[in-house]
Amino acid sequence: MISALTCTICFTGILTAPLPQTQAEAATHQITYKLPPNPEKYLFLNKQMVSITNPQPRPLKLRPYSSGDFISDMHGGDDPQSLNKMYYSYNLKFQTSKKGFLWNVYDFIGTLPPAYPADVNLDELDNRIRSLERLTSEDEQVIQRRAQIHMDARLKPLIQAGYVMPNEIDDERATKEFVATVLYRMFGTTRPYHGGIDLKDSENVAVRWAVEVGLPGFEVDKEGYIYPQSPLSMDPGPNEYGQEYAYDRLFHFITLVLPGKKTAGGWEYYQVKLLDGMLPVQLNEFIHVNGKPYKDNQDSSINETKEYQNARGKISQYFVPRFPKMLELARKDAMKPRAWEWSRDFIHHPKFAKQVAAYRKNKSSKNVDAVYQALRQHYNLNTHQDSPAIIKSVLDNVK
Incomplete structure (x- = not known):
């Protein structure tokens, strides 16, 4: 983990680094x-x-049946009003559960044929359920059986592919360790673990791999704890409650940043184009109001001002033309190791010995830039590390 001294250096570097400003x-x-x-x-x-532009075709023989249909079949019964009232809670529990996560993994892969039972006529089952009026307890069991058939049709191919083991599947929540284990089995050959992620509470290679890749939901706190038995969260620290947003962000990342297209030859990148009007960053990361970050204390009325709209236009003009290169570099970064501890991974790393020695001899800006570029080439530096000013501070202060 980056030391407290280094974190202070990084933070100061961000504040003082020269950036274009309007x-x-x-x-x-x-x-x-x-x-x-x-x-x-x-x-x-x-x-x-x-x-x-190169989408994945829908799996052959996959019947139209969504996760919403599954939730409805499992909880609908004969009281649609109750289902409507509780749907948010049911959906949140499902999306952050092991089975819900695996359902979404199956849909994400998009090429595995479903494993429907050969002894069940699903058309007849659907027709029977459609004809039901006032449901009995037996009817509810029939509806729930349909839900289980569709769930099993997705789980069995994942088991056969080796992505999840039968004894790992239950009705519990999808913890960081469970999610990381499944994804590491899927991507570990294409994107191997480089090592060096020193978590205080997990030696699990899959969890450390997830942190190294930068998967959303795997935030490490400042002491180096990941809390592997907690559900995914966009905030560091222990968390008892699953955040659907974190699981959602995870699937966007593995689809668009990792090589997320499963083919007969392995995993490949999706080819994407930014839609008109889209901004490939979070706008309020860059706007300050009266010197304070807008994202920390948003006043929505400011959004309608001419000044805010002008700023938005300038930010859009900067990022949108750069999108293809941004995505290319982000994809390359996701394949790199991390600079986890400056002394070990930089100052005393043999790969950078010549650059470090040259800087300490001459201490010129040219030497700083050479070291910085070498680090950027080798590591996926985070925003608290990626600055020549930060690297200079590390060179001057870390032994």
Whole structure:
């Protein structure tokens, strides 16, 4: 884990690093924005923001039946009003559960034939359920049986592919360790673990791999704890409750940043184009109001001001043309190791010995830039590391 000293150095570097800046005066607010020199580090995408030019065809023989249909069959019974009231809770529990996660993994892969039972006529089953009026307990069991058939049709191919073991599947939540284990089995050959992630509470290779890749939901706290038995969360620290958003972000990442297209020859990248009007970053990461980050204290009325809209336009003009390169670099970064501990991974790493020695002899800006570029080439630096000023501070202060 990066030391406390290094974190302080990183934070200071961000504040002092020279960045292009423009400002405009609103009636009661001063709106400023900063454009980073490393835009790929701020890439934010979801599947709705892009068009995929080489999509995955729908698996043959997969019947139209969604996770919403599954939830309805499992909980609908004869009281649709109760289902409507409880749907959010049911869906949240499903999406953050092991079976819900595996359902979404199956849909994500998109090429595995479903394993429907040969002794069940699903058309007849659907027709029988459609004809039901006032449900008996036996009828409810029939409906739930249909749900289980569709669930098993997705789970069995994942088991056969070796992505999950039968004894790992139950009705419990999908913890970080469970999610990482499944994904590591899927991607570990294409994107192997490089090592060096020193978590305080997990030696599990899959969990450390997930942190190294930068999978959403695997946030490490400042002491180096991941809490592997907690559900995915976009916030570091222990968490008892699953966040659907974290699981959703995970699937956007493995689809668009990792080589997420399963083919007969292995995993390949989806080819994507940014849709018109889409901004491939989170706008409020870059806007300050009266010198304070807008994302920390948002006043929605500011969004309608001319000054805010002008800032949005300038930010869009900066990032949108850079999107293809941003995605290319983000994909390359996701394949790299991490600089986890500066002394071990940089100062005393033999790969950088010549650059470090050259800097300590001459201490020129040219030497700093040479070291910085070498580090960027080798490591996936995070936003608290990726700056020449930060690297200079490390060279001057870390032994």
